[in-house]
Amino acid sequence: MVLIKEISPSYGFIVGNVLGRPYAAPIFMFCMGVGIVYSRRSQWDIMVKRGITLFLLGILVNVFEFFLPYYVCGTLLGSWDIFPIAGGLLLFCVDILAFAGLSFILMGILKKFELSNKKLIVIALLMSIIGSLLRGTDLGIPVLNLIFGNFIGTAGGFTAFPLFNWFIFPIAGYI
Structure with missing residues (x-):
């Protein structure tokens, strides 16, 4: 019989509320950079x-996360209207996987x-700095907002992790 011990409340708070919530994405991104160094x-x-x-794959995930539901x-x-996708625009939402893809492309070029x-x-x-200054910019054309949202986080709110900011x-x- 295997006994499962409970973790201490302070450990649970640190893992769940500090590492697991606000810092999860930056820690993932940092580890991505470390992984590049050690990759063969x-x-x-x-x-x-x-x-x-x-x-x-990030776009494919959006298909399963937004379009199919x-x-x-x-x-x-x-x-x-139960599960709105904002006229199809959420299909091109920039999430962590799309950010990782753009980061790998840029890291490869650099x-x-x-x-x-x-x-x-x-x-x-x-x-x-450029990403912070341009964040939320509306280019006036939805397609341009979708494309440049990957890089600077344009108007529309469909970009969680624009490349320039993160x-x-x-x-x-x-490093």
Whole structure:
């Protein structure tokens, strides 16, 4: 018989409320950068291919997370507004997997140029500043907002992790 011990309340709070909630995404991104350092397959071209695959998987996840429930609720229940997808725009929501894909692509490109750690930090800081200044920008055309939302987090609120704002974390882990 296996006995399962309960974890202490303080340990449970630290894991659940500190590491598991507000810091989960930055920790994941930091670990992604660390993982690149220790990967045997971290050549620039492999990283770009892996990034493209991750980005496409992010869109596929959105299909299963947003589009299919919307379609099922509309078809089976006859109510298309139970699970709204904002005119299909949520299908292109930038979540952590899409961010990871774009990060791998950018890390691969930067790796090809063999930039120093100081230059990587400067690039990441500049991207973060630009991303913060441009966050929520409305380009006036929904398709442009979807495309540039991947990078700066345009108007519409469909971008949780725009590349420019969050790229500093994988760089920190890489360095």
